[in-house]
Amino acid sequence: MRVELDEPKCVASGQCVLAAPEVFDQREDDGVAILLDEMPPAELHDGVREAAAICPAAAIRLMMT
Numbered sequence: 001m002r003v004e005l006d007e008p009k010c011v012a013s014g015q016c017v018l019a020a021p022e023v024f025d026q027r028e029d030d031g032v033a034i035l036l037d038e039m040p041p042a043e044l045h046d047g048v049r050e051a052a053a054i055c056p057a058a059a060i061r062l063m064m065t
Contacts, residue, residue: 001045002063005035009059016055020047033059 003023005016012031016024023040024033040048052060 001040001042001048002065003035003038003040003048004061004063005033006059006061007032007034009057011057011059013056016051016060019051019054020044023048024051039065 005024010032012026012033014026014031014033016033017026020040022044023035023037025036026033037044048060048062052062
């Protein structure tokens with residue numbers, strides 16, 4: 001799985017960080033999400049899928065590799 005984050009679309013809700021903290025974090029200055037691992041290991045895929053599904057801005061895109 002490859003993860004893409006469209007930072008300009010992010011509304012800083014933090015839902016992705018709650019669902020997959022190993023893959024997403026937030027900038028301290030504005031709360032916008034940042035991607036920590038664009039190719040997360042298989043054991044993190046469920047959390048990443050949840051993060052993409054609950055993102056209110058639809059800023060997370062998943063691609064199967």
